[in-house]
Amino acid sequence: MDYKTKYKEYLKSNHWREFRQRVLDFWSNQCALCPCLAKEVHHRHYRSLGKEVLTDCIALCRVCHERHHQSLLELRLSTLPEYKALTSERHHFYWNRYEPFRIEHEKAIDDYRFYRKPFIHAQELLWYYKKINQFDIKIEQLRKDFFNCTTTVLELDL
Numbered sequence: 001m002d003y004k005t006k007y008k009e010y011l012k013s014n015h016w017r018e019f020r021q022r023v024l025d026f027w028s029n030q031c032a033l034c035p036c037l038a039k040e041v042h043h044r045h046y047r048s049l050g051k052e053v054l055t056d057c058i059a060l061c062r063v064c065h066e067r068h069h070q071s072l073l074e075l076r077l078s079t080l081p082e083y084k085a086l087t088s089e090r091h092h093f094y095w096n097r098y099e100p101f102r103i104e105h106e107k108a109i110d111d112y113r114f115y116r117k118p119f120i121h122a123q124e125l126l127w128y129y130k131k132i133n134q135f136d137i138k139i140e141q142l143r144k145d146f147f148n149c150t151t152t153v154l155e156l157d158l
């Protein structure tokens with residue numbers, strides 16, 4: 001049995017059901033993060049699975065629970081080496097290549113306006129836009145892949 005299956009089995013056990021109720025009672029059914037009614041119990045960590053003490057878990061409402069897992073996932077995504085490399089590459093491209101070009105381009109437009117100096121930046125500008133767009137598509141794809149294979153985490157400790 002893999003970890004996730006084991007964990008799902010555990011969540012169906014009487015032990016967990018009773019403990020879960022104790023956590024909700026401890027928090028008087030109030031969400032730890034907002035004034036709403038708490039109906040879910042969140043594991044702050046999984047080290048003590050099966051022998052949890054009250055401080056290992058908190059009571060949360062549905063919305064805060066989802067949001068909490070979402071931000072944990074965002075945090076994990078931001079530490080992925082692939083994601084880090086790609087976003088930093090985009091950052092460098094944007095500020096070290098595109099931005100100086102954009103400034104130069106704007107100056108060229110002014111020169112054209114005031115002195116009718118012709119300029120031929122259009123193709124180049126398009127190239128920059130395309131390049132940035134390619135970064136965004138790759139980053140978006142990575143996010144999608146990451147969230148697709150981790151969405152089950154969201155159901156874990158409901």
Ligand SMILES: [Zn+2]
Nearest residue numbers: 031034061064
């Ligand atoms: Zn809440």
Ligand SMILES: [Zn+2]
Nearest residue numbers: 041042043157
């Ligand atoms: Zn949780």
